[in-house]
Amino acid sequence: MPELPEVTVISEDVRALAAGKKVVRAEIFRDDVSNVGVEEFPRRLVGRTLRGTGRRGKITTLDFGDVVGVVHLVISGRVLRLPEWRKPDKIHTAVVEFEGGVVLAFTKLWLGYFDLYEPERVEEHPLISRLGPDPFSEDFSPEYLRDVFRRKAAIKGLLLDQSVVAGLGNIYVDEVLFAAGVHPTRKANTLNSVEIKAVYSATRDILGRAIEARGTTFDSYHDAFGESGKFQHQLKVFTHAGxxxxxxxTEIKKLRVAGRxxxxxxxxxxx
Ligand SMILES: [Zn+2]
Structure with a gap:
């Protein structure tokens, strides 16, 4: 699943390709790709101009003025620029054509979605309403972490919880905890203030460097130009068991924590 760095790259690519352009065609493959369904999807989007893009946790937001696209790419989802219009299918489950021949396909969305919301209701979206602070926001601080780490839960499970920190997933949590020298099964309430500070710093540092490297590519993540990210070459422990x-x-071990x-x-x- 794309995590914060990959979603940041996707969001910036879509902005670079389509911001300021009007939607001329938009279709989804079937009703469950979007909360508004097959009929309503083009009615809400065609004729509107993409004003900008954003990111909330692992969700990409597309600002069309009176309508906001809330895009959640789940496992192996990506946004891809196509050479020309094509009808959506079970791979390219949402296709949007902007003026100037910019065609973007949102792929494998049947596990995720391309919902359309009124701007004032975006905060009510089930995944957005429960998000904790963004790692790059002021609300994310060593003091904040000290508060949420009062719980007895395993540190890894807490960092994966989107209501604690928005945007971290399995790859970056492993890298953050390695950089901080903290074992993933440690109970959060046993971390001392030096360790809490280390988790805080490593989170910002690693996510920042991953964005610069345009994300991590394993089997399927690519940016909108079909290119791979480069951060997999900087991973210290993830995928390096043995x-x-x-x-x-010392030999890197693989275990199961929080089901991952x-x-x-x-x-x-x-x-
Ligand atoms: Zn070591």
């Missing part, structure tokens, strides 16, 4: 830790040489495959250096992240 290899030596880049910091100390989790990568850890037992020496750098002691329990």
């Amino acid at each position: 290899e030596p830790c880049p910091a100390c040489g 495959g989790t990568h850890v250096c037992p020496a750098c992240q002691p329990l």
Whole structure:
């Protein structure tokens, strides 16, 4: 699933390609791709101009003035520029053509969605209403983390919880906890203030560098130009189970935490 860096790149690409342009055609593959359904989707979008794009957690928002597109790309979802209009199908589940021949396909959305909301109701969207602070916002601070880490829950599970921090997923949580020297199964309330500060700094640092590298590409994430991200080359533990830790040489282990495959250096992240 695209996490904060990948969604940031997608959002910026869509803005670069289509901001200021009017929608001339828009269709979805079937009713469950959008809250408004197949009939209403083009009626709401055609003739409107894309004013800008944004990101809320792992969700891309498209500002069409009176209408906001709320796009959630789930596993292997991407936005792709197509050479010309094509009807949506089960892969390209939403296709939007802007003036000037810019055609964007939102792929594999049947696991996600392309909802249309009135601007004043976006905050009510079920995934947006529960989002915690964005890692790059002022609300995200060591003090905030100290508060939410009062719980006894495993630190990894807490960081994956979108109502605690918006935008982190499995890849970046593993990298953040490695950089901070914190074992993923540690109870959050056992972290001392140095460790809390380290989690805070590593979150901003790693996400920032991942955005600069245009995200992480495994099997399927690509940007709107079909290009791969480059951050996978900077990953220290994720996907590196069985290899030596880049910091100390100890073998990186893979375990299951919060139901997710989790990568850890037992020496750098002691329990
Ligand atoms: Zn190590």
